[in-house]
Amino acid sequence: MGTPLGDFIRAKRDAIQPDSLGLPDRGRRRSPGLRRLDLAARAGISVEYLARIEQGRDRNPSTAVVNAIADSLSLAASERNHLRYLAKITSDECSAHFKPAPPLRRIRPSVMDTLHMLEQGLAIVTNRLGDVLAHTSTYAAVTKGTGLLDGDPPNITRYVFTDPRARALFLDWDDIADEQAFDLWLAPSVENLEWLTAELIPLAGSEFTRRLNRHQVPRRGVLRLKHPSGPELRLTRETLELPADDQQIVVFLPVDDQTARTVEQLGRQSTGRLRSIS
Template identity: 45%
Template sequence: MSDNELGTFLRSRREALTPAQAGLPAGTRRRTPGLRRAELATLAGISVEYLTRLEQGRDRNPSAQVLGALADALQLTLRDRMVLRRYAKEADGGDPLICAAAPPLGRDTRPAVRAVLDRLEPAPAVVLNWIGDVLDRTTGYERLFGPLGLFDADRPNVVRHHFTDPRARRAHPAWDRVADQLVAELRHEAPLRDPYVAELAEELTVTAGAEFADRFADLSVTPRRSGSRRVDHPEAGPLDLLHETLALPDDGQRVLVHLPADEATAAALDRLTGLRPGGLRAVGRAG
């Protein structure tokens, strides 16, 4: 096994990406059909000398921002981005599955919170911790977001899903606005310098690239406790939803409740949850 898997991986992906795929002129006198180091370095915003050190294994500690920029420039798939991140972690001598010591990250809900969820049925409602892990949910929430792939993961996380699953992008016409909100919550709802946030941010900087990293670096966006969302659901069709957030600060958790904004959405959610008409009533928009 090579002791320079990170460098070998970067070089192989560079040589596999043609100039045309990268939006560059093919030029003449190419020794390889792939990109030159100078071309990739320019696309990623790093120096040729630094890229050379990475490919040759003389630098084994690139930042998440550099990895994300290289992944964007190389047009890597999500699977390849995860491989790139793993190689970088291993090259630096770290274990990508271990997070630094920190206060316990809540992964369970109290019985009283579970009872609240029961009373919110059939409304789509979910309990999240401060990094967006799904801790508990109503059946209405599962039937709403299950077909979008949220629960395909062993540990469902709404931030990771929104940035890395193409089904989330297709389902949200206002994908950018939802992304802004999710990153604002990640930045502002967590304890200061929380290592779990840092770990998720490092992961998504690589796997989602600039779309996540630029938002995470922007401190001006603050989360909103209420709002609206349009979802183009693969089974229920277009849904106009209002959402309210109920904070559980002592638990480091929050309850997010979705409600129909109009009668058409209420009827569609009734069909989705298998209820007779009237199971959910439209709330209507304020003002």
Template identity: 35%
Template sequence: MSTAGPLGEYLRARRELIGPADVGLPAHGRRRVPGLRREELALLAGISADYYLRLEQGRDRNPSGQVLDALARALRLDPEATAHLHLLGGHAPAGHPARRPERVPVGIRQLVGSWTQTPAFVHGRHLDVLFANPMATALAPIYRVGVNLLREVFLGPHVPALYPAPEAVAASAVAGLRAQVGVEVDDPRLTELVDELTAGSELFRRLWARHDVTVRAGGGLRVFHHPQVGELELRYEKLMISGTTQSLVVYHAEPGSPSARSLARLGGTGTGAAPATDE
């Protein structure tokens, strides 16, 4: 961890991603570093250049909410990234839950295990798979208990063959991890994982340095290249499990679609006998 701290590192990373033209400033003279200069960002945010320098260097780590809002506007941050900036600046939302051991609730395990035709799994705050039903593991070998999804994305052999756009998957995974760990970037488990991926993947180093943040709850569309049933176009839903730092991920196909028929064939290959457990 540098002396700048999480807030200073985040401000610098986001500043370097915005060029003068992006915010209507003329790009005069040669620039030795990418993005905006510190004094330019300070001007856009309406604060002194000296005060901004102290923030970025970690000499002032308790800015007001108004200053953080001004910086967020100047950096063109979306609501999720703005909330992350406030968290780094010491403005945690009221009722922020304390850390709890990552054990999947019994009811969730029973529910997910009962879905014999629907791939579903649960991952924790560091993207470790904590529970998975047989359909999830049949859909992709990375969805099995004990696998760290981030490690698989950057260092494992399966992701390039599974997804047609693995870099997009990688970027989403890193931004999701940033959102889940929040300000707890000195967490030993996180430090160990980041050090391992930094040493082994140039792509991870580049994405981690961007400090992108994406809240993991929500949904979308993902295409799989499955060796047994061919291409599967599946929707996914990411649901936060109340009272935990865990997410439930569920895949499903459009009813009556070729992907739905392929998913049914996958469910009939003998994968639905019993759910994987986290015991």
């Protein structure tokens, strides 16, 4: 059985063309990308050792080996961070001390006070699973009619992969799907994988599992929404991490004047108020 670390290394190896690293073309092969032999040689480790890491038979590569593999794959900074994170959660030491715990859905009063200060704008509190734990009334007004807040609790990950309305709302649905799948690896415990297996994977199918297992570090560009009333909204996202709670406050800011006017108009139409769902 493989591991997240092995899956990521294998996915990156398969995505690299040998000539991009100055390696000779060795002719036809059964799978695309960089050969295990070539990666092992570049990293200064044996082919057998690399195979054990990729196949999950060795769960404790040293920091030096992890860094050598990152160098050999020419990983970007964000990909290196993800590789190190996967090495940490894959290790036997981490697994031995792991105690499954459900994701925290309670919101501290000071977090709600912070969200209250953002009430005139678009803001939510989420956990790593994508549960929307609280939101401003403006956020509810902007997403009204999309089904995003219909769940109990509403969950962005489930919505993106299982609700057909998500593809109409998110104009760059593929990018958003990559983000939601990737962020699940940052969740606080493997209890989340149990949640995925039991609930999301049977509903979302291969579209979800393919993105989850390829560990594609998302771009996180401008968020483009197609509002049901017609206009396109273009928003940037600023995220305030709450590490003690494994939660985040996400604030959505208009990129252009048209978006700002539309958000303001929708906000004035709202009859709701700040809501905590947890």
